[in-house]
Amino acid sequence: MDETRRGRVIGLWESGVSVSAIAAEVDISLSTAKRWIEKFRVGGIAGLQNHRRGNGAARQTTAVEDQAIVAQVRADPFQAATIVCLTVGVAASPWIVRARLKEAGLKCRRAAKMMDLTNRH
Structure with missing residues (x-):
């Protein structure tokens, strides 16, 4: 109110x-x-006075880290979110990485896993 x-x-x-x-x-x-x-x-x-300071928990990544995440995924869009965390050096979960990418209008893509062809195929 x-x-x-x-x-x-x-x-x-x-x-x-x-x-x-x-x-x-x-x-x-x-x-x-x-x-x-x-x-x-x-x-x-x-x-x-309004006692609420914001919605939810405090942001876990800085703007610089967010930019590094986005740059890493633009460079290699087929990395898993876990690999992006490790490559960039961000101490955040893969869910946070996916959220930052969503904010930037990107998605963390995964290479399609196909079944190996057998002799019958």
């Missing part, structure tokens, strides 16, 4: 509007309205 809506919730609450009426007016759930009011009561204005 953005800061404007949070401020609106607190403003209405301080002016004496019921929590259910606040939730209906701001178009949020009752539990969300209660949670922001409680955060304000405990921490004041500082309690309303």
Whole structure:
């Protein structure tokens, strides 16, 4: 929820509007309205600050490492992601390598594995 809506919730609450009426007016759930009011009561204005710094875990590779991964795959597109990790020297999993390639619009290709021909073929 953005800061404007949070401020609106607190403003209405301080002016004496019921929590259910606040939730209906701001178009949020009752539990969300209660949670922001409680955060304000405990921490004041500082309690309303957005505590989220980003989505998910911290990025495991730097921009330089990302460029090295992409350059390696452009040079040899048929390397497995594990080999790319070892060649570039990045301490990341093959899933991370595939994610960086996807961001660059590339894929980690694998050579097709065919059955060996026998005398019957």
